[in-house]
């Protein structure tokens with residue numbers, strides 16, 4: 001997983017961004033395609049699969065559980081799903097690397113199997129909270145052990161029979177919701193998950209795409225146990241979380257105009273577009289279509305003067321992974337930007353409030369932090385800097401975008417992590433940079 005590799009990225013200012021690009025497949029949807037394809041009966045062909053470290057961790061886990069998965073170039077997979085009862089005991093510990101999605105979703109699935117398994121992860125993942133999935137799973141009857149009573153990986157899971165549960169999530173989390181729905185598919189009776197704020201609904205969409213009946217009541221989503229998904233080919237849209245970096249870059253750099261083709265625009269993920277538009281950005285969508293049960297389209301971004309905004313409430317889960325790059329947009333905007341009610345940022349791949357505050361300060365930006373967010377004062381100019389990603393892919397890529405607009409050179413240390421979500425980042429950015 002490259003714990004000790006400290007590759008760095010040197011970024012020099014560019015004049016503007018221009019041209020047409022594709023971004024790699026959506027990370028959240030790629031994980032789910034492997035998981036649901038593996039427990040479906042029959043062959044699922046996945047196109048535009050994201051071959052990043054995180055999604056490869058999920059794929060390795062299913063191979064270790066006996067699912068034949070063929071990989072072809074151009075990001076195509078053939079998953080030979082073995083149905084609901086088809087997984088086999090993995091002979092060794094399964095390493096989820098840096099991927100919270102793999103760890104949490106698999107926790108739900110593994111709790112319902114007939115076998116024993118152990119999952120672990122890298123330095124960052126072993127510090128991330130797991131009780132949010134472990135506790136409700138235990139209420140369903142799961143037997144899970146881990147450090148600090150099951151708060152931290154490694155987790156040992158003795159799979160067994162589960163019973164349905166009605167659960168109200170304390171923190172808005174698509175990973176928790178998904179883990180419980182996956183466990184619920186195997187449980188006796190109905191499993192219902194209620195969310196206080198809507199989070200990404202890719203699991204629900206994909207389960208329905210694979211023929212599972214789900215019921216919705218208010219803010220709760222429920223699945224009746226014992227239903228088997230049937231295989232179906234799936235084309236994965238481009239990742240809006242990857243597109244976000246270029247959307248911010250093109251908005252900031254005067255004279256820019258880019259088109260990002262075939263991006264997923266599921267409304268539970270488009271907070272980045274809503275926030276940038278509120279800041280004054282020029283963003284248009286066309287060529288709207290449906291890919292694998294998910295809305296997608298082309299996104300055209302032209303540069304525009306940005307102004308500070310307040311970001312809080314329901315938009316937080318809809319933009320949670322894009323808040324680091326939105327910090328860069330805020331730094332280049334006129335006036336103040338406030339991010340509040342975003343304490344979840346403290347428990348992502350790194351503490352993103354502390355990490356981004358440190359990076360913004362080194363760019364010469366005035367920033368104040370709170371337990372649940374930050375205040376960023378837009379700066380007249382950003383100055384090139386030397387900064388460290390703390391092993392967090394989104395901080396690394398956000399700082400690369402800042403570097404395009406900063407004076408002088410920006411050196412970002414510890415950028416190997418970019419591979420976890422967007423291995424083609426540098427190459428894709430290179431296609432639209434005009435010196």
Ligand code: S3P
Pocket residue numbers: 027028029101172173174175176178199200320321344
């Ligand atoms: C994800 C959900 C989000 C997000 C993560 C991917 C998913 O996490 O931050 O990058 O694929 O379900 P939470 O659901 O824990 O907020």
